[in-house]
Amino acid sequence: MAEDKDREGSELLIAEYNKKIKEAFEVFDHESNNTVDVREIGTIIRSLGCCPSERELHDLIAEVEEEEPTGYIRYEKFLPVMTQVLMEKRYRPIPEDVLLRAFEVLDPDKLGFIPKEELIKFMTEEGEPFSQEEMEEMLSAAIGPESTSIHYKEYIAMMVIDDN
Structure with missing residues (x-):
């Protein structure tokens, strides 16, 4: 049954x-x-x-x-x-709290944002570097055309997928 x-x-x-x-x-x-x-x-x-x-x-x-x-x-x-x-629930996104902690490491002064140039440097030179295309895709989603920095809490909220 x-x-x-x-x-x-x-x-x-x-x-x-x-x-x-x-x-x-x-x-x-x-x-x-x-x-x-x-x-x-x-x-x-x-x-x-x-x-x-x-x-x-x-x-x-x-x-x-x-x-x-x-x-x-x-x-x-x-x-x-x-x-x-x-x-199989493969390739699950990273949980919101883990993403937040990762961005906070890049923001030691806890300002709530990271300058665009610093973000590009981190994402293209550290770990598994982003390609030019991936970087442009991220920037277009994360940073408005008038902005010079990423307000990462807003970006994370937009990226996180609700399983329900």
Whole structure:
């Protein structure tokens, strides 16, 4: 009895994930031919609440790409792999409190913001450095056109994904 209920719940969850994946995929399927440009896969995956590293993203693309890379990813190959990723809750975003602590390390005076130049220096020179494209993407989301610094509490609130 409980097994049937678990299976039913799992099937409903899979159906819900499949619907979300299809909707996210269709946004970038400009030709309406069930393919998207391989360069859009990271955006699609992130829109589904996953935050893979660049290496994880490349591994995932390799998994869904055709044997002979065409530059396009087919929906039929993407759907089962992405459904599995969501079921396993892989590539979960970093919790809000951990993000906040990380930004506070970069803000020793506890001002609540970090100058744009300092942020760029940290993000492109430390740890797993951001590419130019990743840095531009982050800055466009984190800093308004008139601003010269990132108010990180607002940025974190915008980045955090609600699981409910």
